[in-house]
Amino acid sequence: MDAVLSLNNISKSYGPIQALKNVSFEVPPGTVFGILGPNGSGKTTLLSIILDVLKANNGNFLWFGHAGSPEQRKRIGSLLETPNFYHYLSAVDNLKITQSISKRGNLQDIDIALKKVNLFDRRKSRFSTFSLGMKQRLAIAAALLGSPKVLVLDEPTNGLDPVGIAEIRNLIVELKNNGHTIIMASHLLDEVEKVCTHVAILKSGTLITTGDVDDVLMDEDLVEVKAADINALAAALKQFGSDIIINNEAGTVLLKLPKGKAHPEEINSYCFSQGIVLSHLLLKKKRLEARFFELTNN
Incomplete structure (x- = not known):
C-alpha cells in the first residue's frame, strides 16, 4: 500500500542552527510510527513542518501520495502543544468550541470522539475536574473530530503520571487497532518500545535509522x-x-x-x-x- 506520509530530504535551519538535515522516510498505513530522539533532536520541528505550521528550507513531503491540500489536511488530526481548554466548561462544550473553530466534522462527531477516548461518561463534567490523563485524552478527542485517518501527536505522555501514561499508551494502541495511523514524537525509548510498530531515530536533526521497531532496536x-x-x-x-x-x-x-x-x-x-x-x-x-x-x- 502507498505510504501515508513520505518525506524527501527535509531540511530546516534557524539562522546558523540546522534543526533538520535532509531527513527522508516513509510512514506505512495502519502503523504507530514513532519519531524518537533526545530533546533538541528536531522532532517537534519535523512535526510542525508536516502539519504546515513551519516551512522547510529544502525538501518536500507528500500526504497520501500527494502534495498537501485543505481537503487532505482534514484527514489529519494533530496535537502539537499542551491542550488549551476552558476549565469551567464541560468536555462536550469545549469540543463544540473546537469544532466550531476548526470546521472539522460536526456535532455528532463529538460523541463519537469522546467514546473513542473513553470520556463519554464524563462528557458533562467540567474540564477542571479531569486528571492529567483525562485532559490529554480530551485533547486527542479534539484531534479526532472529523474522523481523521491519521493522528500526529507530539510527546503525548509528556508530564503525565504513571497512570496517565498507561491510559494514553492503551488509547494509542486501541486507535491503531481501529484503523488509524498514528505518528508520534517521543524522547522515551520505553514508550516507543511499548506502542510503536515503526520508528525513525533522530539525532541533532539527522536521521540515524528508520524501520520496524524490532529491527531498529533489536536487542x-x-x-x-x-x-x-x-x-x-x-x-x-x-x-x-x-x-x-x-x-x-x-x-x-x-x-x-x-x-x-x-x-x-x-x-x-x-x-x-x-x-x-x-x-x-x-x-x-x-x-x-x-x-x-x-x-x-x-
Whole structure:
C-alpha cells in the first residue's frame, strides 16, 4: 500500500542552527510510527513542518501520495502543544468550541470522539475536574473530530503520571487497532518500545535509522565467560563465529549474539570440545537503552 506520509530530504535551519538535515522516510498505513530522539533532536520541528505550521528550507513531503491540500489536511488530526481548554466548561462544550473553530466534522462527531477516548461518561463534567490523563485524552478527542485517518501527536505522555501514561499508551494502541495511523514524537525509548510498530531515530536533526521497531532496536544476548587461559578462550570463541570483547582486567570474554540465540549449554559444550574448561558463564540481556545509546552516540 502507498505510504501515508513520505518525506524527501527535509531540511530546516534557524539562522546558523540546522534543526533538520535532509531527513527522508516513509510512514506505512495502519502503523504507530514513532519519531524518537533526545530533546533538541528536531522532532517537534519535523512535526510542525508536516502539519504546515513551519516551512522547510529544502525538501518536500507528500500526504497520501500527494502534495498537501485543505481537503487532505482534514484527514489529519494533530496535537502539537499542551491542550488549551476552558476549565469551567464541560468536555462536550469545549469540543463544540473546537469544532466550531476548526470546521472539522460536526456535532455528532463529538460523541463519537469522546467514546473513542473513553470520556463519554464524563462528557458533562467540567474540564477542571479531569486528571492529567483525562485532559490529554480530551485533547486527542479534539484531534479526532472529523474522523481523521491519521493522528500526529507530539510527546503525548509528556508530564503525565504513571497512570496517565498507561491510559494514553492503551488509547494509542486501541486507535491503531481501529484503523488509524498514528505518528508520534517521543524522547522515551520505553514508550516507543511499548506502542510503536515503526520508528525513525533522530539525532541533532539527522536521521540515524528508520524501520520496524524490532529491527531498529533489536536487542542482543550477551554471554560473559571466563577460563584460565583467556587468549585461548578468545581464539576458540572467534571460531564459534561470535562477536567478542576481551576484558583483560576482569579476565573475561563477552560474546554478542542475536536475541534468543545464546544457549549457555552449547557454548559450554563447544569450549570443552576445544579443551577449554570454563570457570564462569553468565547469560546477560542487553538493555534496549544500550542499543539506543549506541545509535545516538556514534
